[in-house]
Amino acid sequence: MNISISEVTSGFSVFGFEITNTMIWTWLILAILSVVFIWLGSGLKVKPTSKKQVVAEMIYGVIGNLVESNIGPNTKAFIPYFTALFAFILTANLSGVWGLGVIRPPTADVATPFALALMTCVISWYYKIKMNGIKEHLKGFLGPVKFMTPIMLPMNIISEIANPVSLTLRMFGNLLGGLIIGTLIYSMLIGSNVMPIWIALGSVLLCAVLLTKQYKKIKELDKTKKMMVMGLGILCCLPLFAMIFVHGYFDIFSGCLQTYIFCLLSMIFISP
């Protein structure tokens, strides 16, 4: 098997725009999420009668609590944005669990996290200007005391730029690092032609041992021999367990954590 790190490739172009696989997966995820959320939000009643309305209210409540505790009171307008952000990033990060190169997670392309971070950035500027007025907002860059201005102004501008950059690189680095390490482990375990044979042998051995428990005909094998065969089977199947660990850590754990952190830092960044 020849395993290579999946890349952002462009299959075709429409009106001069290159359509990459990232864009295709992004649109697919957006379409699925749109259908799901339109279905969740349709036919709402004052007294919930269906299960789906309870689920919808639960999602609204969780995100609403998070927004209210991080941005401030009377910030209901942010709940749709953060629900969409949360759902999209979570789905995109978890889409890597299908294995090698089946779906390349859209968030492992630097463009997607940068777009999301830029959106947060623009919203935060708009919200801060709306809350304080443009004069106060610009005055905030100069620092509290007048003679500190030559030092404070460049530092404030740099910190304003550093926020979206750090948001971008955090998610991009985590996802791409996970993708590359996963690919390396895959190529180490099943890259050679020998390894699939070993895995097949291990599976056969494990199945044989497990079957002897059900069919008492094959009772000639005593317990120690059975244990030895089972141990051999598990040893041969170790690559499979390693893959489960890789996907569990880099896709599920890291993906969920990065989603939560991206949304939380966006909220902290937006809060005035």
Next chain:
Amino acid sequence: MEGLNITGQDLIYAASAIGAGLAVGLAAIGPGIGEGFAAGKATEAVGRQPEAQSKITTTMLMGQAVSETTGLYGLVVALLLIFVKPF
């Protein structure tokens, strides 16, 4: 030694590989120490208040993921050196 013909481009690739390794390795020192510190403090906090374990764990993981960013900058630099080949 015949056939050993190293061009300038080869030297640049070799230096890029060494640089990528150094970037990840050196950038991993800081977050490693910092995250270990955070985990140690969280363990202390759980020992003092076992009933607040879930909240402490969440806070610790969040802080660790934020401090991991500095290490990820090094990783991004290494990836650029290896895959994008800017020189």
